[in-house]
Amino acid sequence: MTIMEKAGPEQTGATGTAPLLEVRDLHVEFHTRDGVAKAVNGVNYSVNAGETLAVLGESGSGKSVTAQAVMGILDMPPGRIPKGEIFFRGQDMLKMSAEERRKIRGQKIAMIFQDALSALNPVLSVGYQLGEMFRVHQGLSKKDAKAKAIELMDRVRIPAAKERVGDYPHQFSGGMRQRIMIAMAMALEPDLIIADEPTTALDVTVQAQVMELLAELQREMHMGLILITHDLGVVADVADKIAVMYAGRIVETAPVHEIYKAPAHPYTKGLLDSIPRLDQKGQELYAIKGLPPNLLRIPSGCAFNPRCPMAQDVCRTDVPPLAAVSDTRASACHFWKETLDG
Amino acid sequence: MAEAILEVRDLVKHFPLTQGIIVKKQIGAVKAVDGVSFDLYRGETLGIVGESGCGKSTVAKLLMNLERATSGQVLYKGEDITRLSGKALKAVRRNIQMVFQDPYTSLNPRMTVGDIIGEPFEIHPEVAPKGDRRRKVQDLLDVVGLNPEYINRYPHQFSGGQRQRIGIARGLALNPEIIICDEPVSALDVSVQAQVINLMGRLQKEFDLSYMFIAHDLSIVRHISDRVGVMYLGKMVEIGDDEQIYEHPTHPYTQALLSAVPVPDPESREHRERIILTGDVPSPANPPSGCRFRTRCWKAQDKCATETPLLAIPERFKNVDSPAAHESACHFAEEKDVVGAA
Numbered sequence: 001m002t003i004m005e006k007a008g009p010e011q012t013g014a015t016g017t018a019p020l021l022e023v024r025d026l027h028v029e030f031h032t033r034d035g036v037a038k039a040v041n042g043v044n045y046s047v048n049a050g051e052t053l054a055v056l057g058e059s060g061s062g063k064s065v066t067a068q069a070v071m072g073i074l075d076m077p078p079g080r081i082p083k084g085e086i087f088f089r090g091q092d093m094l095k096m097s098a099e100e101r102r103k104i105r106g107q108k109i110a111m112i113f114q115d116a117l118s119a120l121n122p123v124l125s126v127g128y129q130l131g132e133m134f135r136v137h138q139g140l141s142k143k144d145a146k147a148k149a150i151e152l153m154d155r156v157r158i159p160a161a162k163e164r165v166g167d168y169p170h171q172f173s174g175g176m177r178q179r180i181m182i183a184m185a186m187a188l189e190p191d192l193i194i195a196d197e198p199t200t201a202l203d204v205t206v207q208a209q210v211m212e213l214l215a216e217l218q219r220e221m222h223m224g225l226i227l228i229t230h231d232l233g234v235v236a237d238v239a240d241k242i243a244v245m246y247a248g249r250i251v252e253t254a255p256v257h258e259i260y261k262a263p264a265h266p267y268t269k270g271l272l273d274s275i276p277r278l279d280q281k282g283q284e285l286y287a288i289k290g291l292p293p294n295l296l297r298i299p300s301g302c303a304f305n306p307r308c309p310m311a312q313d314v315c316r317t318d319v320p321p322l323a324a325v326s327d328t329r330a331s332a333c334h335f336w337k338e339t340l341d342g
Numbered sequence: 343m344a345e346a347i348l349e350v351r352d353l354v355k356h357f358p359l360t361q362g363i364i365v366k367k368q369i370g371a372v373k374a375v376d377g378v379s380f381d382l383y384r385g386e387t388l389g390i391v392g393e394s395g396c397g398k399s400t401v402a403k404l405l406m407n408l409e410r411a412t413s414g415q416v417l418y419k420g421e422d423i424t425r426l427s428g429k430a431l432k433a434v435r436r437n438i439q440m441v442f443q444d445p446y447t448s449l450n451p452r453m454t455v456g457d458i459i460g461e462p463f464e465i466h467p468e469v470a471p472k473g474d475r476r477r478k479v480q481d482l483l484d485v486v487g488l489n490p491e492y493i494n495r496y497p498h499q500f501s502g503g504q505r506q507r508i509g510i511a512r513g514l515a516l517n518p519e520i521i522i523c524d525e526p527v528s529a530l531d532v533s534v535q536a537q538v539i540n541l542m543g544r545l546q547k548e549f550d551l552s553y554m555f556i557a558h559d560l561s562i563v564r565h566i567s568d569r570v571g572v573m574y575l576g577k578m579v580e581i582g583d584d585e586q587i588y589e590h591p592t593h594p595y596t597q598a599l600l601s602a603v604p605v606p607d608p609e610s611r612e613h614r615e616r617i618i619l620t621g622d623v624p625s626p627a628n629p630p631s632g633c634r635f636r637t638r639c640w641k642a643q644d645k646c647a648t649e650t651p652l653l654a655i656p657e658r659f660k661n662v663d664s665p666a667a668h669e670s671a672c673h674f675a676e677e678k679d680v681v682g683a684a
Binding site: 058059159173174175176203204205206207208209211212230231232233234235236237238239256257260270271272274275276281284285286287288289291292 | 393394501503504531532533534535536537539540543544558560561562564565584598599602603604605606607608609610611616618619620621622623
């Protein structure tokens with residue numbers, strides 16, 4: 001991430017190596033009856049074509065809200081983006097008109113949602129919903145759109161696509177519905193896919209099928225993929241790099257291999273340590289004490305300090321910046337050196 | 343370990359499928375649980391794993407007699423629970439309690455925590471005399487790690503992890519011998535899961551509890567369980583101690599399940615052989631003949647369609663001193679190296 005920060009998109013754009021998507025210092029807040037909930041507090045990340053970025057975090061960490069801001073589907077109000085930039089191919093999407101953004105949404109950036117049953121319209125056939133992509137964005141006729149829909153369903157390996165194109169979402173199983181979601185996202189061959197917990201609602205054997213399909217299509221079409229998840233296992237399987245979020249900030253970013261070997265933030269370390277391991281059988285699991293913070297009252301200083309085993313006075317007063325640990329890694333901890341060593 | 347506190351024998355639950363509004367005609371049955379047998383020993387944790395729809399939650403309800411079994415027996419200290427009703431059933435239920443999956447819907451939002459945890463005493467007044475109840479509830483709150491002063495708060499004032507602690511306190515109120523936990527941590531954040539698992543481990547030692555732990559997270563089940571049973575489509579397909587199941591599985595479904603679990607170690611992703619099953623779980627209303635897994639099994643032969651394999655130690659492993667010698671319902675049971683959930 002730090003590398004991306006050093007070089008702005010204008011400069012890198014000239015050399016043709018601009019990241020596909022770059023989020024810079026993004027802030028999102030929600031105005032609620034009880035006060036202002038600061039859901040995202042200065043997030044930076046970037047994704048290149050063909051790359052998989054995993055955004056890891058617990059509920060309320062701001063991982064989904066960031067994605068919704070990128071997609072432009074935040075409810076505003078109550079949501080508000082007081083600050084930040086989201087560059088897609090060097091263009092700040094937050095400065096675009098609604099019309100320009102709509103052209104990007106679906107065609108250039110597509111999203112896969114967690115719960116396919118509630119993301120699909122229950123009273124329209126899946127063929128109609130898949131075909132809608134082509135009718136609206138490419139102006140195809142109903143007949144052509146239907147043919148395209150069948151082609152797509154074949155591509156995501158839904159058996160007997162021709163017969164099933166007229167079926168409704170409830171007639172498909174959970175795994176098949178998620179394939180339809182993937183098909184819909186892939187329909188216009190976007191450059192970037194944001195998958196928000198795409199397999200959380202699925203069983204493990206089906207999860208394996210869906211993740212493999214997603215990875216295969218990504219390779220084929222050389223897309224960027226942002227995978228939002230809380231599952232450390234899924235991340236280890238597919239990600240190239242990871243951004244760990246906590247209380248609306250990125251606390252650590254690193255290539256996938258390095259972070260599992262040696263985390264540089266106590267929160268990441270805590271998450272990794274709380275995975276049950278073979279040699280710990282019968283012993284207590286390591287548990288991060290306390291609870292994730294209330295977004296209406298984020299602790300001062302480092303948001304993780306009340307739960308952190310390493311917290312010192314400085315952690316309660318100063319917000320640690322996301323500082324470079326190496327060329328490819330960054331950690332937002334005053335004591336990242338100590339964390340990395342121990 | 344030797345004493346079986348609960349013996350389940352050939353348990354069957356069929357939910358009738360009916361047609362017609364006025365005159366209901368039975369046209370079939372969903373065979374949710376179809377002949378399941380196992381023992382639960384005193385002081386042990388028996389993990390039950392399987393995908394959604396395999397019948398694991400129905401088994402839990404049958405053990406509590408929340409659902410009436412179609413046939414079969416559940417023997418608690420030699421007494422068949424499935425035939426009990428009224429007073430006798432109430433007496434047995436005092437000793438078998440349940441902790442539910444969703445701490446948001448399993449607690450009445452209009453009752454205070456004190457009323458929720460104290461409600462079992464209303465039903466079984468012999469456990470705690472009226473004047474003593476408030477103190478007992480506060481003791482229970484303390485036992486599960488909540489502040490006893492929270493007794494007058496409402497469920498919405500607590501986080502998910504704290505609510506699950508309330509659910510556990512309610513389960514403990516009557517000093518039961520057996521606690522049936524149906525996905526007790528799957529609704530919780532990763533960092534909070536470990537806290538609840540540790541609490542359950544501590545309580546088991548303190549109160550000499552027997553757990554039946556139903557979950558789909560294989561690594562957590564392994565951590566907490568002494569023995570593990572694997573279910574598929576209403577049948578128990580394999581059962582054994584944790585090492586036998588995780589290190590030496592002989593049933594192809596168990597092998598596929600274990601290989602599908604994402605391992606939180608990016609180093610393993612290149613050289614890990616994964617068994618990706620094709621298709622979905624068949625409908626329990628119309629399960630395949632013979633072995634129910636045969637439609638997705640790579641080893642299936644004609645014999646599998648005609649002969650239902652029994653859950654027993656396979657012939658080839660009989661009189662062999664190997665961890666592979668445990669009960670497995672497959673005609674072609676054999677060991678296969680799978681890098682499973684650690």
